[in-house]
């Protein structure tokens with residue numbers, strides 16, 4: 001049994017490595033052709049990444065970038081899930097707040113940035129806001145939708161076995177909604193990463209955004225791509241971590257619904 | 261059509277565990293139940309039998325306290341029902357198991373909600389898991405089990421809270437025929453061994469006659485109890501011979517005669 005369970009994981013890891021290899025190979029070839037003078041090869045970019053890392057530039061840049069990102073995502077996750085739960089549980093709250101997040105999700109962020117800068121200046125606050133605007137709506141809307149779609153038979157089961165309202169929410173509604181809440185979190189985190197970089201490109205060049213815009217201005221394309229690559233890598237690692245947390249928290253959810 | 265012969269309740273009739281008095285239930289314009297009155301004797305199994313849509317689930321949920329009747333009251337041991345209570349436990353047609361919880365936690369869930377400590381409730385749950393024949397599956401998840409096994413989990417969960425009244429809504433309709441027959445036999449011995457009152461919804465005439473002490477036939481438009489049939493002699497017979505017994509066959513025929521006019 002343990003062997004059987006571990007095998008698919010190995011295979012999926014193998015597939016992930018294989019697809020990474022394919023992408024990097026294609027990148028290398030495209031860089032060698034080259035498709036554009038501004039497109040470095042994979043190895044050039046990796047050596048630039050290495051240089052940025054040993055110089056320490058990369059780490060101090062990430063310190064700057066991660067600050068608004070982590071704060072923004074923490075706020076978005078916390079408030080987003082709470083508000084989403086509330087919207088999902090109360091039709092009155094839904095009526096009141098859903099439109100805000102739907103508009104927020106649809107709004108072109110670039111147009112809002114000057115407004116944010118005007119109100120909150122060019123510091124950390126504005127950047128945190130950008131991350132939140134990017135990350136929160138999808139977290140709220142997914143959470144609310146998941147809560148609304150809790151199977152009624154499970155809620156009735158809870159009630160018939162004497163669950164009070166709080167127990168129905170904590171022991172049935174939240175675990176049942178957790179796969180969709182987590183997928184909202186994953187989407188929110190991805191959007192948050194975009195927001196953090198966007199904020200650095202549009203508000204003040206700091207952190208990784210600074211490496212990107214600076215190396216572009218001096219035509220150091222390998223460094224530029226190295227920075228872009230590193231942020232994608234970080235995002236992927238973070239999303240994988242989130243998946244792990246989800247699997248350990250709600251084991252059975254991963255495996256389909258019992259009423260299938 | 262011959263008039264059904266309805267046996268009067270014998271003198272020295274058993275105590276009444278649950279009684280539904282003048283229950284009406286409307287869903288908007290739909291009259292699901294109209295002025296229904298029915299008594300459920302203690303320690304016996306009463307089936308609610310009728311075509312689908314006649315309000316069987318509605319009545320069961322009203323008894324469970326999950327639904328409020330539009331008018332009328334339900335009493336359990338003489339006390340009016342105002343909501344779910346510790347004296348009743350429900351077995352659901354679609355099992356209603358928590359997919360993220362192991363068999364052990366699912367069975368112990370009713371006790372968990374009653375505030376029973378973890379080790380105590382898991383001991384109790386483990387006992388009932390064995391009783392329903394699922395020993396060894398404590399750590400499995402619902403999706404790893406067959407439909408029949410899932411319903412055993414649902415049954416163990418209802419038994420483990422030790423309620424006086426067991427409400428079962430077509431519990432065997434989602435399992436295959438062989439499993440179903442085994443379940444029906446198990447149910448008979450459960451009724452015999454546990455001192456509980458069973459209220460059992462089914463749309464199968466044969467199943468109702470096989471397992472019941474009392475069969476309430478519900479008919480739609482307007483929903484009401486049309487007849488009460490007590491296949492009293494069957495209960496003393498050997499389980500293996502019930503299906504060949506003349507009374508069994510007669511009763512099935514009699515009920516079919518009552519219902520056929522509603523099945524156009």
Ligand SMILES: Nc1ncnc2c1ncn2[C@@H]1O[C@H](COP(=O)(O)OP(=O)(O)O)[C@@H](O)[C@H]1O
Pocket residue numbers: 287290291292310311312313314315316317318319
């Ligand atoms: N939540 C509901 N809203 C509206 N109508 C309902 C609802 N539940 C049941 N009904 C209607 O009430 C009638 C009885 O339903 P039900 O009790 O489920 O019947 P049964 O269990 O005997 O098949 C049916 O006509 C059904 O359509």
Ligand SMILES: [Mg+2]
Pocket residue numbers: 316317318
């Ligand atoms: Mg029904």
